[in-house]
Amino acid sequence: MNAPTPHRRRAAFAFIFVTVLIDILSFGIIIPVLPHLLEEMTGSIAHAAVWAGVFSTMFAAIQFFSTPVQGALSDRFGRRPVILLSNLGLGIDFALMALAPTLWLLFVGRAMSGLTAASFSTANAYIADVTPKEKRAGAFGMLGAAFGIGFVIGPALGGMLGGIDIRLPFWVAAGLAVVNFCYGFFVLPESLPPEKRTPRFDFKTAHPIGTLKFLGRHPLVLGLALLVFLSQLAHYVLQSTFVLYTDFRYHWGPTQVGYVLALVGICSAIVQAWLTGKLAPRLGERRLLLYGLCFGTLSMLMMGMAASPWLLVASIPVMALWGLAEPATQSLLTQQIAPDEQGRLQGALSSLMAFAGIFGPTLFTQIFAWSIRTPQYKLPGAAFLVAAVILAGCLLWAWRLTRRIAVSPAQTVGESAD
Template identity: 65%
Template sequence: MRRAAVIFIFVTVVLDMLAFGLIIPVLPHLVQAMVGGDIAVATQWTGLFGALFGLMQFVFSPIQGALSDRFGRRPVILASNLGLGLDFIVMALAQTLPVLFIGRLVSGITAASFTTANAYIADVTPREKRAAAFGLLGAAFGIGFVIGPALGGFLGGISPRLPFWVAGALALANFVYGWLILPESLPPERRTPRFDLKGANPLGALRMLRRYPHALGLVVVIFLTQFAQFSLNSTFVLFADYRFQWGPQEVGYTLALVGLCSGIVQAGLVGRLVRRFGERRLMLSGLAFGIAGFLLFGLGATPLVFLAGIPLLALAGLGGPPAQAILTQQVDPHEQGRLQGAISGLAGLATIFGPFLFTQVFATFIGPQANLHLPGAAFVLSAALLAAGLLLGWRVTARFARIPATDAAPPPVAEPGPPG
């Protein structure tokens, strides 16, 4: 039953990521067409769209996590998939930037099912197998990115709106699939007794982490890693156009290669390597590979050098599953949804500022007033963020290397009351 449940979630995440991957090669170009073809203006709008998406993730991911702790994982996942499918259809029909803007707002609200998917994995997987299970979930992301951007690039060559229609159909098919097959993972006796809106807001979800001080530093490491990834998400399409004159098809095929390498690493290596080297070493190694990959992206002067960074960036995926596994061991079972909501909320916070920051860095270093012409400056900044994460991760996980983990989470630290 546990294996079947993990497979169900795996397929759900594949379909979700496939839907998102489809629109990656075409969304910036659709925005560019709506602003008259100006690439600098399109870059700024793309960054604003990404920030809006992240703001919605920041606000609604903790709410989805708390709802899943109270009512179960299944209904939350189904509602997210249904809303996402309908929203893709709205974006396919959009003729103006405001309508597309609203579409991105709604997609940010409904796309938080990844929060519940992670909590689902924590529900059905024993502690010693969680890193491998989260690796399988990472492989689902990779598979979605293998097929999604390549197919999106191909469909975008036919019509820039066709990928949105296909993405909507996939999300709705995912809803039907889950309705018919997906079992509930959280039994009633393990659910929270009530839905606490105060605790479900982003700040409330983060305050929950104060009761688990040993986990808080690791959450910051995950935040830095997620923040760094937005240089690729928000600037790659326009960077590739500017630097190498790549169109939607070349971008789609390149992102498919990224997804293929990521899928191989997550599905084929994480489970084996975590048993051999341990969660802490694997997490730190992933951060080091990410630094090297982003530096090649940022400083490579030719397409060949840029492509050489893809395997290194894929190996950076070795760090995520062990970090997630360590975190789930530090939090009580009935708060796994809130934990994943807090992590996703931070990812949403990264999405608010990441696209804006990286697109502005990209625009600044290619602009006429730039003292240093460096189109890959955003990727160099990502390498610096991962370097900070590596140093912090080394320090905060030192205790995990000395203390054997157990299936039970450590008792939470009492949260201080109000002054007086």
């Protein structure tokens, strides 16, 4: 099969960008209403909080086991069918949650969402298929921008729809997922030709332990995968404690938090969509990774020590620059792996990130709770400081790990310009 033309690559990338954006929108839409629906079903805020934690842990656990399978399937049968089935499955799952009259059926719907939510990891494999190595960091940055845009628009839209009817956001999310399926069915070309696919589906590399063995065959890949895991673990401090932290320290309500989270999404989208693509050819992936981790460490320190809300707001653009690290890491990883193994690579990475989601929220919420109920050591930002320590360790590990990476043309350009 001939190499895809630049026009075809752009068209394929545009679809993948829209796919990720719509998926994030569909997930973001239900964020503001799922806790209220749980409260309506359980009868109390306390019970709703418990079940929200159960739902989150269950979703991450299912992703931990299912994403390696989905990645291996995409290596065997192609990216297109896995992405399309994922979109269709999500549409059905959201509709089931919209109709669920009982808690257990809502739980089943959420579990099914965990099983079918494969489009993120498979989209990364698709980008690796259709994008030249020297342009992958910028392409992965654009996918990161889709996340930022989706998380700005999704929760705001979900809150507005939830004010009309608490189940309406689930129906809209279902509709978006089905529209995405139809769009892909008629538009999306396959990115992995038959001659580049694995000859058979191997379950030995399609489960969490098997993925570790797969990553272990490539020492550099295993080291970079550890960076992905630890960075994702540190990121859970935001999802799990940001609202609690700002409420305790600054007495912020939902409106203030909503504005600040919108700012987070806007800054992240700018960094991912524009700045990453500008810097990657000049600096190269290694420097981009190290700079991103530097900014991540600094931003967590700023948040943890922010005595006033304006200091915390000032840390948000710095935190957005942490986003330089993820596309650089993805680009480095995909360059170490053969075309017929990109799906397994992305499945393994998604599994590791899901594993971080199993215990990351509990880790940081417990640190936060300890820090505010221990008078002699009262430090409400302790969870963010722990995240800063994790990222500082990632920075040192990345610096040592990537010293022997062969210099790419992009890096040569960057070094000659310095």
